[in-house]
Amino acid sequence: MLVTLVEVVEERSNYSGTSVANKTYSLREISINPSHVICLREESAMLRRLDEGILPEGLDSRQKFTKLTLDRGQTGLELIVVGDPSQVREKLHVSTRELLRG
Secondary structure (H helix, E strand, O other), X not given: OOEEEEEEXXXXXXXXXXXXXEEEEEEEEEEEOHHHEEEEEEOOHHHHHHHHOOOOOOOOOOOOEEEEXXXXXXXXXXXXXXOOHHHHHHHOOOOOOOOOXX
């Protein structure tokens, strides 16, 4: 079963004669398999970008963000999604209780 989330995507970096990049961001829907999620953690860097007005308009100033790590074999894929970790965990239907198999 796939779950749809909203991802924050870095579009491009513009260099205007300096070594400082001007980053732009957009939002897009993504569908992921919850069984491939290996880590959820709060992403505070996006909160600063939201306060600075760099993120797309329409996001609530109280919005939180989560860095979601997906299993890709030997490496992971990290995505930043809209919502705090508890909201994302609930949407992924991840239980806080686990069954021990022995």
